[in-house]
Amino acid sequence: MLTGQWIVTYLIMAELIGNLLVAQSGGPTSVINASVAGVIQEAGKHGCIEEIYGGLNGILGILNEELIDLNDEKAKAVEGLKFTPGPALGTCRYKVDFKKKPEQAAKDMDRLFEVFAAHNIRYFFYTGGNDSQDTTNHIHAEAVKRNYELRAIGVPKTIDNDLPHTDHCPGYGSVIKYCAATVMEIALDVGGMATDDGSCCIIEVMGRSAGWIAAGSVLAKRQPSDAPHIILMPEIAFNEAAFLAKVKETVAANKFCIVVVGEGLKNTAGEEIGADKNRLDAFGHPVLSGAADRLAEIVQGKLNTKTRTVKLGYAQRAAAHYASLTDANEAAMCGEAAVRAAIDGRSGFMVKIVRSSSSPYKSTTGLQDLNDIANVEHFLPRDWVTEDGFLPNEKFVEYARPLIEGEVRPPTEGGLPKYVILERSRVEKTLPARS
Amino acid sequence: MLTGQWIVTYLIMAELIGNLLVAQSGGPTSVINASVAGVIQEAGKHGCIEEIYGGLNGILGILNEELIDLNDEKAKAVEGLKFTPGPALGTCRYKVDFKKKPEQAAKDMDRLFEVFAAHNIRYFFYTGGNDSQDTTNHIHAEAVKRNYELRAIGVPKTIDNDLPHTDHCPGYGSVIKYCAATVMEIALDVGGMATDDGSCCIIEVMGRSAGWIAAGSVLAKRQPSDAPHIILMPEIAFNEAAFLAKVKETVAANKFCIVVVGEGLKNTAGEEIGADKNRLDAFGHPVLSGAADRLAEIVQGKLNTKTRTVKLGYAQRAAAHYASLTDANEAAMCGEAAVRAAIDGRSGFMVKIVRSSSSPYKSTTGLQDLNDIANVEHFLPRDWVTEDGFLPNEKFVEYARPLIEGEVRPPTEGGLPKYVILERSRVEKTLPARS
Numbered sequence: 001m002l003t004g005q006w007i008v009t010y011l012i013m014a015e016l017i018g019n020l021l022v023a024q025s026g027g028p029t030s031v032i033n034a035s036v037a038g039v040i041q042e043a044g045k046h047g048c049i050e051e052i053y054g055g056l057n058g059i060l061g062i063l064n065e066e067l068i069d070l071n072d073e074k075a076k077a078v079e080g081l082k083f084t085p086g087p088a089l090g091t092c093r094y095k096v097d098f099k100k101k102p103e104q105a106a107k108d109m110d111r112l113f114e115v116f117a118a119h120n121i122r123y124f125f126y127t128g129g130n131d132s133q134d135t136t137n138h139i140h141a142e143a144v145k146r147n148y149e150l151r152a153i154g155v156p157k158t159i160d161n162d163l164p165h166t167d168h169c170p171g172y173g174s175v176i177k178y179c180a181a182t183v184m185e186i187a188l189d190v191g192g193m194a195t196d197d198g199s200c201c202i203i204e205v206m207g208r209s210a211g212w213i214a215a216g217s218v219l220a221k222r223q224p225s226d227a228p229h230i231i232l233m234p235e236i237a238f239n240e241a242a243f244l245a246k247v248k249e250t251v252a253a254n255k256f257c258i259v260v261v262g263e264g265l266k267n268t269a270g271e272e273i274g275a276d277k278n279r280l281d282a283f284g285h286p287v288l289s290g291a292a293d294r295l296a297e298i299v300q301g302k303l304n305t306k307t308r309t310v311k312l313g314y315a316q317r318a319a320a321h322y323a324s325l326t327d328a329n330e331a332a333m334c335g336e337a338a339v340r341a342a343i344d345g346r347s348g349f350m351v352k353i354v355r356s357s358s359s360p361y362k363s364t365t366g367l368q369d370l371n372d373i374a375n376v377e378h379f380l381p382r383d384w385v386t387e388d389g390f391l392p393n394e395k396f397v398e399y400a401r402p403l404i405e406g407e408v409r410p411p412t413e414g415g416l417p418k419y420v421i422l423e424r425s426r427v428e429k430t431l432p433a434r435s
Numbered sequence: 436m437l438t439g440q441w442i443v444t445y446l447i448m449a450e451l452i453g454n455l456l457v458a459q460s461g462g463p464t465s466v467i468n469a470s471v472a473g474v475i476q477e478a479g480k481h482g483c484i485e486e487i488y489g490g491l492n493g494i495l496g497i498l499n500e501e502l503i504d505l506n507d508e509k510a511k512a513v514e515g516l517k518f519t520p521g522p523a524l525g526t527c528r529y530k531v532d533f534k535k536k537p538e539q540a541a542k543d544m545d546r547l548f549e550v551f552a553a554h555n556i557r558y559f560f561y562t563g564g565n566d567s568q569d570t571t572n573h574i575h576a577e578a579v580k581r582n583y584e585l586r587a588i589g590v591p592k593t594i595d596n597d598l599p600h601t602d603h604c605p606g607y608g609s610v611i612k613y614c615a616a617t618v619m620e621i622a623l624d625v626g627g628m629a630t631d632d633g634s635c636c637i638i639e640v641m642g643r644s645a646g647w648i649a650a651g652s653v654l655a656k657r658q659p660s661d662a663p664h665i666i667l668m669p670e671i672a673f674n675e676a677a678f679l680a681k682v683k684e685t686v687a688a689n690k691f692c693i694v695v696v697g698e699g700l701k702n703t704a705g706e707e708i709g710a711d712k713n714r715l716d717a718f719g720h721p722v723l724s725g726a727a728d729r730l731a732e733i734v735q736g737k738l739n740t741k742t743r744t745v746k747l748g749y750a751q752r753a754a755a756h757y758a759s760l761t762d763a764n765e766a767a768m769c770g771e772a773a774v775r776a777a778i779d780g781r782s783g784f785m786v787k788i789v790r791s792s793s794s795p796y797k798s799t800t801g802l803q804d805l806n807d808i809a810n811v812e813h814f815l816p817r818d819w820v821t822e823d824g825f826l827p828n829e830k831f832v833e834y835a836r837p838l839i840e841g842e843v844r845p846p847t848e849g850g851l852p853k854y855v856i857l858e859r860s861r862v863e864k865t866l867p868a869r870s
Binding site: 024027028057060084085086087088089090091092093094177180181182184185186187188189190191192193194195201203219220293308309310311312313314315317318319320321322324326401404405406407412414415416417419 | 459462463492495519520521522523524525526527528529612615616617619620621622623624625626627628629630636638654655728743744745746747748749750752753754755756757759761836839840841842847849850851852854
């Protein structure tokens with residue numbers, strides 16, 4: 001009886017009671033909110049989690065003590081997050097950068113832990129890509145250093161699919177499903193318009209350094225002659241002569257040619273062919289916008305083939321009206337797994353997706369030490385691409401095909417998707433403004 | 436009894452027995468094939484129509500005697516045309532141009548009627564926009580002149596929505612449904628990313644001279660602060676100072692600004708702001724591609740606000756995965772009505788859509804003399820746009836809202852739409868090749 005009493009006491013002691021804070025970071029995806037829904041719904045099952053807060057605009061909002069009470073949201077709104085694109089909590093590109101700005105980073109950390117302490121935050125979940133996982137890792141390390149009891153878990157999220165150790169990233173299946181459907185549709189349009197003169201259409205998709213998104217459009221191909229006919233990935237240096245020969249050959253065979261290009265395509269000197277070097281984003285990367293337009297100039301100029309461009313831009317990462325159900329379910333699953341890991345006492349990990357079988361496709365989640373993740377980019381393996389470098393091969397197709405299965409069907413109102421907007425009821429600030 | 440016998444004989448005599456030819460022309464839409472399905476399905480009900488042929492690549496293919504036998508297609512494939520984008524029969528930009536090339540046009544007409552006679556074509560249906568209706572009108576007039584018994588009816592089809600006399604054009608509802616959904620999604624993405632610096636996203640949509648497509652994106656707006664915040668239509672001369680003031684005001688209020696621009700936006704001198712004057716299309720119009728990029732330069736340069744562009748291009752007119760069911764049904768209805776009109780002895784008309792009620796929305800079809808249609812462009816009325824010219828007003832919204840109702844749900848296979856490809860069984864050529 002005494003022994004039993006001791007065990008119960010121990011279990012209660014081991015349970016970390018406190019509040020939860022979830023926030024989103026970096027470029028959104030179509031299913032970014034499904035992970036937040038997963039966090040909220042799983043957290044609701046655990047008594048040790050008292051309040052469920054959201055940080056507005058990621059770390060930036062948390063530094064400004066801008067928190068919202070997610071327990072105040074209607075259950076239906078939380079469920080609706082599973083089909084609502086864009087970051088429902090807001091996101092940011094702000095990075096706690098210990099390498100480039102150590103003083104600011106140290107100051108930021110002090111402030112973050114002030115906010116955590118003021119609101120008794122004991123569970124912290126951050127959805128994002130490489131930079132955001134790095135931030136989560138720093139927060140975990142700081143908590144250990146400061147002896148502040150916190151469970152910090154990263155939740156993967158990036159259309160770029162470039163996080164290591166996870167089979168793939170939530171957001172990726174949806175972006176390639178939309179891009180592949182778009183390529184299929186454009187091919188029916190352009191192919192049906194093509195007469196003897198021939199024509200070319202170049203579709204630019206996102207992907208600064210990894211070609212995962214461009215590669216994914218290959219799923220539109222059902223027959224060898226189907227579009228896309230050429231896929232240009234940033235991992236493979238652009239060879240103009242070989243490219244022009246391939247376009248010419250394709251137009252001769254089909255009367256049209258559909259090219260998909262990742263925005264970050266580079267020449268043999270490693271320079272981005274569509275970069276405007278005078279514009280930099282918040283992380284100091286050059287702003288890319290012109291790969292398709294540059295290629296169109298080349299095709300039009302050298303082959304005299306009528307060429308048009310499509311730049312999907314933000315549309316591709318927000319197209320929840322044609323998101324992958326597999327992707328949305330996995331995004332939610334990652335959020336749930338993050339909460340369960342934290343409840344189990346883990347901190348300093350990222351949830352990863354583990355593929356247990358490709359056919360039939362089955363996946364589960366695992367955990368990876370954040371030290372293995374942060375700032376490591378995962379590129380398309382060279383042996384997943386044909387020898388001439390113009391298309392991913394069957395290894396890639398086997399990998400990618402299951403990720404686009406199933407359709408998310410957002411409810412509609414007046415012929416348009418009825419997406420959820422959160423109430424965002426503010427948590428009262430208790431600290432002086434950030435200095 | 437004798438009288439009865441005479442009536443039956445008369446009816447048989449009045450009935451024009453022969454073959455049907457349907458073809459598609461100009462830029463495709465998401466529902467272009469629904470009209471062809473309507474023609475085929477309605478024609479199948481009438482014994483006087485013997486063979487149902489399709490002309491490959493519009494007039495161009497007919498001149499080359501490239502016909503396919505649509506009776507050979509499976510009923511399921513014909514039904515599948517209702518959700519398949521791109522021109523299933525192929526289309527062309529070729530115009531029988533009596534004004535600019537009268538000799539070639541006369542030669543073309545001789546050849547067309549040779550082909551019609553060789554295949555006993557007595558019913559001719561041509562889906563298209565202004566130029567195609569002009570061609571149909573010429574064919575009708577030539578038939579009368581040549582005393583060749585033919586019923587030629589135009590079927591409206593254009594995303595541009597610029598045909599006169601019809602309430603709207605098949606293809607329009609789908610393109611604005613897709614564009615509005617895309618604007619809504621991009622707004623959730625960009626709005627969620629917007630921090631104090633502010634940002635701007637400029638979405639370029641089609642529309643060479645009419646702003647109907649750009650205007651249609653206003654349906655994404657549910658609240659006054661919702662995107663799109665500014666819509667630039669080619670009918671209204673671009674005023675840079677007023678535009679910049681509006682962007683600045685919007686960013687100050689919302690931290691972000693979504694602009695939709697029709698590709699043919701013009702300055703006060705009537706010059707297209709994004710035109711590359713060195714490139715001309717088959718009709719001699721300048722090729723437009725840069726309105727959004729040009730605006731982005733202006734916003735970035737003058738306001739120093741981070742600006743990104745999206746160019747939907749061909750994707751918008753092929754996005755059958757999110758087509759309007761109202762639009763698809765009306766497109767089919769127009770094809771059916773064309774056949775019924777021809778059976779009734781009419782020729783030289785275009786089918787038009789007549790709105791009988793806006794709320795609840797009800798439409799039917801009518802006929803308009805092709806002389807009233809050809810080469811007349813229908814622009815957005817000025818009093819359907821707000822005084823400052825930056826948004827369509829409630830008159831437009833009342834007009835456009837019903838057109839996007841309902842979702843076409845193409846079947847899927849492997850996570851992507853399963854569109855129909857016709858068998859295209861060729862009709863044997865009987866004539867010498869076109870000289």
